[in-house]
Amino acid sequence: MSDPTAATALRATRLGREFRGRWALRGCDVDLPAGRVTALVGPNGAGKSTLLQLAAGLLRPTTGQLRVHGRVPGTREAREAIAFLAQERPLHPRFTVADTLRLGRKLNRRWDQDLAERLVRAGGVPLTARIGSLSGGNRTRVALALALGKRAELLLLDEPLADLDPVARHEITGLLMHEAAERGVGIVMSSHVLAELEDVCDHVLLLKDGAVRLAGDTEELREAHTLLTGRADPIETDGLPHAFDRSTVVHAATAGRQVTALVRTTPGPAAPAADARWISETPSLEALLLAHLRAPRPDRTEAAA
Numbered sequence: 001m002s003d004p005t006a007a008t009a010l011r012a013t014r015l016g017r018e019f020r021g022r023w024a025l026r027g028c029d030v031d032l033p034a035g036r037v038t039a040l041v042g043p044n045g046a047g048k049s050t051l052l053q054l055a056a057g058l059l060r061p062t063t064g065q066l067r068v069h070g071r072v073p074g075t076r077e078a079r080e081a082i083a084f085l086a087q088e089r090p091l092h093p094r095f096t097v098a099d100t101l102r103l104g105r106k107l108n109r110r111w112d113q114d115l116a117e118r119l120v121r122a123g124g125v126p127l128t129a130r131i132g133s134l135s136g137g138n139r140t141r142v143a144l145a146l147a148l149g150k151r152a153e154l155l156l157l158d159e160p161l162a163d164l165d166p167v168a169r170h171e172i173t174g175l176l177m178h179e180a181a182e183r184g185v186g187i188v189m190s191s192h193v194l195a196e197l198e199d200v201c202d203h204v205l206l207l208k209d210g211a212v213r214l215a216g217d218t219e220e221l222r223e224a225h226t227l228l229t230g231r232a233d234p235i236e237t238d239g240l241p242h243a244f245d246r247s248t249v250v251h252a253a254t255a256g257r258q259v260t261a262l263v264r265t266t267p268g269p270a271a272p273a274a275d276a277r278w279i280s281e282t283p284s285l286e287a288l289l290l291a292h293l294r295a296p297r298p299d300r301t302e303a304a305a
């Protein structure tokens with residue numbers, strides 16, 4: 001019988017993980033479609049690395065269930081399907097780069113030596129260099145070569161660009177896009193640099209306080225919101241017009257005499273604020289994510305239709 005979760009890269013049901021009495025993740029329902037590039041965002045301590053480690057099979061859930069490509073994390077089938085780039089880039093410091101790639105070839109059936117070596121050489125990293133002697137960015141490059149060389153179906157990347165220089169960030173982003181577009185590889189990548197996710201990700205998962213706060217297709221989520229900019233009403237503390245429906249506001253901020261508000265686009269007649277004196281536009285992904293990161297705790301998770 002075919003597995004109904006097989007077309008899903010990652011599915012979590014009421015997933016929770018506790019560390020010494022504190023919940024890093026709690027009650028998370030996640031459904032990431034296969035072959036998509038998902039931005040995993042959230043403040044420090046939101047639970048992003050915990051989710052990636054659970055998906056990689058390095059941690060076990062305390063509650064709930066998790067599947068990657070329909071497989072139980074940690075099993076041989078699941079390990080073959082995924083490649084994981086851990087935030088700490090754990091590589092053996094005394095191995096050379098060549099030793100490290102050799103180990104990758106030994107451990108992985110579908111290993112692509114050419115791709116792994118190209119990635120390392122593109123950064124000018126000598127194959128004879130010891131891992132312990134590399135800069136942080138070059139260690140990341142070798143760790144990425146190990147992950148990509150594995151030719152997995154799903155790449156779980158914890159802050160893959162964090163310590164790379166701007167040129168390397170551009171190059172690696174291009175490579176990841178190529179892997180996704182040409183080979184249908186699914187990618188889940190955590191990042192704090194929202195602007196860099198704009199042209200890269202087609203799906204979003206925003207965690208806050210260990211819970212899912214926003215999830216869905218980036219275009220659908222952008223279309224489901226409006227960014228309003230106008231002159232702040234000096235009488236109102238939030239700067240928005242008195243008659244404005246505050247239940248639609250995700251976050252509003254005033255700067256001088258101007259107020260900017262991200263609101264949920266509701267069907268029907270335009271909101272009172274959206275008249276000629278207000279600029280109304282579809283938010284960028286960065287503006288959408290920033291507003292949701294700044295928003296107070298909501299009653300419910302928001303998902304694209």
Ligand SMILES: Nc1ncnc2c1ncn2[C@@H]1O[C@H](COP(=O)(O)OP(=O)(O)OP(=O)(O)O)[C@@H](O)[C@H]1O
Nearest residue numbers: 019020023024042043044045046047048049050051
């Ligand atoms: N091994 C562990 N032992 C105890 N607590 C842990 C452990 N790993 C994570 N935590 C706690 O779980 C919570 C979530 O941590 P996690 O590393 O998943 O957050 P994050 O979103 O990846 O943060 P950052 O953006 O800073 O990397 C934090 O409160 C953290 O202290």
